[in-house]
Amino acid sequence: MILTDEQRERLRIRRQLLGLLRDGGTFATALYGLIQVAQGVMPALTALATAAVVGAADGDSGTTRVLAPLVLLATTLIVAQVLSAIQFPTMLVVQGRIDLAHRERVARLASRSETITVLEQPAVQDLIATASAEPTTWIEKTPGQGATGQLLLLVRYIGLVTSGLVLARFSWWLVPVLVVPAFGYRVLALRQWLNHFQIWARGIEHHRRYQYWSKLAFAPAEGKEIRVFGIDDWISGTGQEHGLTHMRPVWADDYRAARAKWMQSVLVFCPLLLAFLAVGIQTEHGRTSLATETVVLTASWAVFQAVGYTFDSVAVQGAMPVMRAYNELTAGLADTGRPQVDGPPLTSTPTLAFDRVGFRYPGADRDILTGLELEIAPGELLALVGMNGAGKSTLTKLLAGLYEPTTGAIRADGRDIAEIGYAGWRRELAVVFQDFVRYPLSARENVALGAPADQDALDAAAREAGFLEVLERLPKGWDTPLSKEREGGVDLSGGQWQQVVLTRAIYAIERGAKILVLDEPTAHLDVRTEFEVFERLTRLAREATVILISHRLSTVRQADRIVLLEDGRIAESGSHDELMSHGGRYAAMFAIQAERFQSGYDDRIEEGELL
Ligand SMILES: Nc1ncnc2c1ncn2[C@@H]1O[C@H](COP(=O)(O)OP(=O)(O)OP(=O)(O)O)[C@@H](O)[C@H]1O
Ligand SMILES: [Mg+2]
Numbered sequence: 001m002i003l004t005d006e007q008r009e010r011l012r013i014r015r016q017l018l019g020l021l022r023d024g025g026t027f028a029t030a031l032y033g034l035i036q037v038a039q040g041v042m043p044a045l046t047a048l049a050t051a052a053v054v055g056a057a058d059g060d061s062g063t064t065r066v067l068a069p070l071v072l073l074a075t076t077l078i079v080a081q082v083l084s085a086i087q088f089p090t091m092l093v094v095q096g097r098i099d100l101a102h103r104e105r106v107a108r109l110a111s112r113s114e115t116i117t118v119l120e121q122p123a124v125q126d127l128i129a130t131a132s133a134e135p136t137t138w139i140e141k142t143p144g145q146g147a148t149g150q151l152l153l154l155v156r157y158i159g160l161v162t163s164g165l166v167l168a169r170f171s172w173w174l175v176p177v178l179v180v181p182a183f184g185y186r187v188l189a190l191r192q193w194l195n196h197f198q199i200w201a202r203g204i205e206h207h208r209r210y211q212y213w214s215k216l217a218f219a220p221a222e223g224k225e226i227r228v229f230g231i232d233d234w235i236s237g238t239g240q241e242h243g244l245t246h247m248r249p250v251w252a253d254d255y256r257a258a259r260a261k262w263m264q265s266v267l268v269f270c271p272l273l274l275a276f277l278a279v280g281i282q283t284e285h286g287r288t289s290l291a292t293e294t295v296v297l298t299a300s301w302a303v304f305q306a307v308g309y310t311f312d313s314v315a316v317q318g319a320m321p322v323m324r325a326y327n328e329l330t331a332g333l334a335d336t337g338r339p340q341v342d343g344p345p346l347t348s349t350p351t352l353a354f355d356r357v358g359f360r361y362p363g364a365d366r367d368i369l370t371g372l373e374l375e376i377a378p379g380e381l382l383a384l385v386g387m388n389g390a391g392k393s394t395l396t397k398l399l400a401g402l403y404e405p406t407t408g409a410i411r412a413d414g415r416d417i418a419e420i421g422y423a424g425w426r427r428e429l430a431v432v433f434q435d436f437v438r439y440p441l442s443a444r445e446n447v448a449l450g451a452p453a454d455q456d457a458l459d460a461a462a463r464e465a466g467f468l469e470v471l472e473r474l475p476k477g478w479d480t481p482l483s484k485e486r487e488g489g490v491d492l493s494g495g496q497w498q499q500v501v502l503t504r505a506i507y508a509i510e511r512g513a514k515i516l517v518l519d520e521p522t523a524h525l526d527v528r529t530e531f532e533v534f535e536r537l538t539r540l541a542r543e544a545t546v547i548l549i550s551h552r553l554s555t556v557r558q559a560d561r562i563v564l565l566e567d568g569r570i571a572e573s574g575s576h577d578e579l580m581s582h583g584g585r586y587a588a589m590f591a592i593q594a595e596r597f598q599s600g601y602d603d604r605i606e607e608g609e610l611l
Contacts, residue, residue: 009324011332013320014150016327017143017146017149018151018154018276020146021098023100023101023149024093024097024100024144025093025097028090028097030093031086031090032087035083036151036152036155037158037355038079038154039080039084039155040158040162040306041158041159041162042080043159043302043305044159044164044165044166046073046076046298046302047298047302048166048580050295050296051070051292051298052069053069053070053073054068054294057542060421070446071136072502082276085245089264091148091609094148095148095548099143100302102143105326106128106131106132106133109131109329109333110329115404116402116403117362118333120361120362121362124329124332125331127328127332130322130325131322132319133319133330136466137157137200137204138200139197140318140321141316141318141322142319142322143319143322143323143326144320145315146315146316149311149312149314149316150312152312153312154313156279156306158277158495159305160301160306161306161308163302163303163306164303168302168305169294170296170334171300172293172301177271177275178271178304180302181271182304182306184267185267185307186307186310188260188264189264190310193317194258197256197317199249199250199253203246203249206242206245208242208406209239209242210239212237212239213238213239214407215371216239217232217235217236227240236324242485246352268304268308272300272304275297276300279293279296297551298442324469326551340341345583346413346420346428347512348378349378349379349544350378350412350413350428350515351373351375351376351377351378352376352412352545354375354395355409355412356371356372356376356408357371357398357407357410358371358406358568359394359407365484367568368394369398370393370567371543371568371569372408372565372568372570373569373570374570376439376545376547378545379541379542380545381538381548381559381561382546382547382561382562383548383556384546384548384563385563385567385586391565391566391568392519392549393434393519394524395548396431396433396519396549398410399429399515400426400429401417401425404418410416412428427515428515429517429518430480430505430528430544431507431517431518432498432501432504432505432518433478433519433573434519437486438482438497440481440486440489441482441483442476442479443474443477443479443482444458444496446482446500446508447461447503447504450505451511457507457510457511458507459480460510461506461510462503464536464540465500465505465533465536466499466502466525466532466533466536467496467499467503470492470496476488482500493524494524495525497524499529499533500520502518502533505518505521506536506540509544513544514544514545515544515547516544516550517547518547518549521548521553522550523550523552530555535554541560553593554593554594556576557576560575561574561575562579564579566585571584571585572586578589601609
């Protein structure tokens with residue numbers, strides 16, 4: 001039999017799903033498997049036990065012979081009951097573990113890529129969203145549900161085979177008579193489910209809108225506007241309309257399915273009737289015992305039970321897109337084309353060089369940097385200034401290896417940082433990004449980020465970053481969660497958050513990082529705090545190289561060197577005095593800011609307003 005590519009892929013995913021059962025935990029998975037197998041053979045066993053009871057009662061040898069088969073039957077029924085009671089919780093444990101392990105793999109996969117280039121591609125984001133397996137509708141299933149579903153499917157066949165064997169022992173011709181229509185029934189039922197699946201999925205856009213509109217009524221921010229504008233009827237009406245547009249074809253299909261069930265019932269009942277009649281007539285004529293009749297009747301029904309259910313198939317179907325997305329991600333993110341290197345750590349602060357660096361964001365149509373040349377000496381305090389969108393933040397992302405230069409290279413002591421290995425290189429860096437993340441964790445965790453924290457070093461870093469005063473006012477000091485969403489947590493202001501991430505960067509320098517990159521770390525700080533922070537940075541700069549991006553020229557004037565980024569390259573470079581006497585762009589901008597400051601404007605010249 002020649003399989004199409006798609007069928008082959010589906011088979012592969014089915015195998016993959018079975019393989020996932022490993023993650024379910026040995027005991028739980030073994031128990032679940034055992035329950036399933038036992039449940040699979042239970043109908044056949046029940047048939048035999050019932051027949052034994054009937055057979056014994058049929059004879060005329062008193063009650064003692066009936067007792068043993070009766071005990072057997074009772075045991076079978078009790079075991080079946082116990083198994084079905086523990087099946088559900090065991091299944092939840094197995095599924096939960098599989099899903100947890102799966103999601104961790106997806107997260108690792110997403111962070112495995114050295115650069116963040118791929119993460120910015122919408123197609124990759126879509127794949128990640130699908131692969132993460134967080135079902136929002138019933139048609140989506142998790143890998144855990146898919147794996148247990150696939151196992152169940154296999155076990156159903158064990159049930160079918162055992163019931164078939166029992167049947168064959170008494171009347172072999174019943175096997176094809178019952179099994180063939182049973183399969184036909186299954187095929188029809190499955191096709192119907194899949195069709196239903198597709199009809200439901202086709203309206204998913206309306207379903208999403210329905211959810212959006214329905215949730216609006218409960219959201220606090222929207223709640224304000226809904227009341228003020230008096231638009232509650234409009235909102236619930238629109239939601240209802242989307243809900244109905246989605247569900248009408250689904251309900252129509254439900255009616256169709258109900259009608260089609262007749263046809264399926266004929267498929268079930270005709271052969272069953274035939275079997276019952278044939279065996280009944282034989283018993284009537286004394287050619288078959290009552291026991292045989294009982295076993296045949298029970299086992300016949302078991303055959304249909306074994307293949308009749310479709311929920312397992314639905315689970316497998318629902319998990320297919322998840323596994324497909326996961327496999328695509330694995331293939332797409334696995335190989336960066338370059339061997340992963342992790343060279344020896346740098347022994348001293350290196351000389352940094354941007355060697356004719358050109359850069360264009362993936363998919364963009366213009367270069368952000370073009371042939372940028374910049375050398376930064378060890379321990380230098382370099383200020384990087386430039387207009388909004390000049391490419392300053394882009395330069396920090398390149399330095400951190402989050403993107404690779406399109407042309408040229410970034411070198412540390414002459415070695416391309418890509419060759420040093422990004423993991424090792426990043427250990428030498430402490431970076432405060434312009435759009436840093438505010439983790440809803442304690443102050444300590446926000447600074448140490450999972451590393452074992454050295455209290456003295458933490459305090460020292462907090463002092464340098466001007467964060468100590470804030471800390472003293474926090475209810476639980478270092479252990480205060482920095483989010484109101486957490487119990488006992490507080491919300492920090494924008495400036496206070498900058499002090500947190502500055503503390504983190506300074507702490508990293510104290511732990512051995514050699515290059516500190518600060519992308520507008522002080523934009524939200526008041527003038528006094530900013531000045532103090534800058535003072536401390538000048539002291540730090542001797543131990544480590546400091547690259548500071550800022551729009552406030554009064555702050556950066558004391559830097560060893562100021563470089564002005566314009567049109568993708570360095571337009572001006574020198575100390576404040578040199579640049580002022582040069583009388584170029586920097587001098588002009590400084591003059592505007594100074595004049596504005598002197599004429600009584602707020603000291604907080606908004607970021608980027610002038611430069
Ligand atoms: N991920 C991205 N994909 C495509 N283009 C981007 C991306 N990030 C930034 N850009 C573009 O690159 C240019 C430089 O952005 P960058 O953030 O480096 O500027 P900046 O000098 O830091 O500006 P600012 O002073 O406002 O922080 C901008 O035109 C921006 O639109
Ligand atoms: Mg920026």
